[in-house]
Amino acid sequence: MAERKCRVKPGDIFTRLTVIKELPQEKTYQYRWLCECQCGKKKAVIETYLLKGQTKSCGCLLKDTIQKQSKIRWQNRKGKTNE
Numbered sequence: 001m002a003e004r005k006c007r008v009k010p011g012d013i014f015t016r017l018t019v020i021k022e023l024p025q026e027k028t029y030q031y032r033w034l035c036e037c038q039c040g041k042k043k044a045v046i047e048t049y050l051l052k053g054q055t056k057s058c059g060c061l062l063k064d065t066i067q068k069q070s071k072i073r074w075q076n077r078k079g080k081t082n083e
């Protein structure tokens with residue numbers, strides 16, 4: 001097997017994802033890693049996506065962002081908040 005530069009290793013953290021272990025390659029020949037999200041969900045992520053920052057969570061980060069944005073929008077519409 002040809003050597004490759006391993007740019008991701010178990011224990012690495014990419015935003016909300018912690019790398020657990022490398023997964024066997026599939027037909028796509030892309031390196032994939034099993035990661036655990038901060039929320040506890042496990043997700044297989046393609047190495048390139050981790051390095052490019054395209055995948056930062058199991059999907060919960062996006063949900064949180066949308067929720068936060070809609071909350072801000074709602075507060076702006078009301079003008080004042082009671083918080």
Ligand SMILES: [Zn+2]
Pocket residue numbers: 016037038039040041057058059060061
């Ligand atoms: Zn998550």
